[in-house]
Amino acid sequence: MKAKLLLLISAVFMLQHPGFQAVFADEQPIPVTVGLTSIQPPFVINSEKQLGLAYAFTDFLNRKQKKFIFNPRMVPVKRLLKTEKGPEINIIAFNDVDWGWKKRGGEGSLPLTYGxxxxxxxxxxxxxxxxxxxxxxxxxxxxxxxxxxxxxxxxxxxxxxxxxxxxxxxxxxxxxxxxxxxxxxxxxxxxxxxxxxxxxxxxxxxxxxxxxxxxxxTYERQLIVLPSSPVSLDELNALLLQLRGPEMNRIFSEFGLRPPPLQYR
Missing domain, CATH: 3.40.190.10 (Periplasmic binding protein-like II)
Known part of the structure; x- marks a missing residue:
């Protein structure tokens, strides 16, 4: 009994050790906040019920990899662009990089739609x-x-x-x-x-x-990678290309859209 008690105490101290915690912290997915700028079907249909392609697509990304967890968040574009800093958003979903994001250091991913x-x-x-x-x-x-x-x-x-x-x-x-x-x-x-x-x-x-x-x-809708993003443009593009295929195409088809081109015009 004494041996078991000592073992339990040792385990508690081990869990509290910074080095031990760091190892497990590294295994946790890195959060990425994805900004949604307006109610605009089919991308955002209902923000309260999280209906729309933007929600379905981020869920798809989360199911297909474990390094990052993409969290959609509704933030009006005026609020994002009004101040120099703005809310802590890492990626803007389904926008064109030319819609004011370049001057904020944004980089556009491979196109998800031609619009x-x-x-x-x-x-x-x-x-x-x-x-x-x-x-x-x-x-x-x-x-x-x-x-x-x-x-x-x-x-x-x-x-x-x-x-x-x-x-x-x-x-x-x-x-x-x-x-x-x-x-x-x-x-x-x-x-x-x-x-x-x-x-x-x-x-x-x-x-x-x-x-x-x-x-x-005409324009392209992309994922806009902002300077605060923990996932780089190259990483994001590589992930999109890795996941392209029938399952991704079906998600877009459910909202009446063609398969993502994932190719710059």
Missing amino acids: SDLFVRHKQQKPTSALQESSSAANTVTIAAVRGFHYAFAGFKASNLEQMENVRLTKDELAVLRLVEHGRTDTGIISQSLLDWLSKTSPERFRLLNINPEPDH
Whole structure:
């Protein structure tokens, strides 16, 4: 009995030894905080319920390797870019590195999607006369767009949108879609990704849209590696290439998206 007691005491002291703790600490996955910048289906559908491709994809990464644990966190982009330091975010998910991240030291991973913004109209609804009268000219085409986004038709400056009388600004692309469906605007500008998701989840709504195939502009959605990230760009790209295949493709397909290209254009 005395021998067992001594053995137990020795074990307790061993567990408390810094060297012993360091060995086991090294085996713990390294946390990586992944910033999600807005509610934008299919990438983020519901942040409270953690629904969307961003959540499914980080879960996939966590299941397939043990070195890192990727923790998605909803942080509005304005909060991230407002101050020099900002919240401690390591990676930005499903953004383009050219959307203001380069000046913060961000580096873009291999593309997860090739994206574009498209103009859409509704096949049945017509804009209300009240909306037409509010335009600066009778023949002005009203456009619903997302406040703060950068579009080619506005010179890629969000501030220009505020000054365009024929533009109706909304909080997100789902609001743009609703304005189009209810005839509250002549046209709306919506991402190809959301339209692909809509075609899978609500094909009856999708069929009622006239989509102009000529994009306002094109871009790539990547994982943006920030200077604070414990995983390097090379490590992340290597991991993406290692995991590419049917299982990764199925995750994207569940949200109506094509397999990730993982190749710079």
